[in-house]
Amino acid sequence: MGYDGWGDGDWTDAAACQGMDVEAFFATTMRTSAVALTICHGCPVRAECKQYAEKNREAFGIWGGLTARQRGWP
Known part of the structure; x- marks a missing residue:
């Protein structure tokens, strides 16, 4: 399954x-x-x-170049 962003014109359109x-x-x-x-x-x-990860309390995965642990999750 590939990631295709969340909508036209948002920041995800430019995501690597x-x-x-x-x-x-x-x-x-x-x-x-x-x-x-x-x-x-x-x-x-x-x-x-x-x-985005901080605002939405993403407890898993790599977001913004940081692991969940680096973002403060156990």
């Missing part, structure tokens, strides 16, 4: 993960997490993604 398999961002292995973090590193909307 646009059209990618979302499973990479909800990885169960360090190797897969490393791939997702590499993609996030060069993303032009990384800050917006992090803000």
Whole structure:
């Protein structure tokens, strides 16, 4: 299943993960997490993604180049 954003004109249209398999961002292995973090590193909307995760209390996955633990989740 690929990620295609949430609507026309929002920040997700410019996301580096646009059209990618979302499973990479909800990885169960360090190797897969490393791939997702590499993609996030060069993303032009990384800050917006992090803000989205914080606002919506996303407790799982990589958002804005940060793991759930880095965002304060156990």
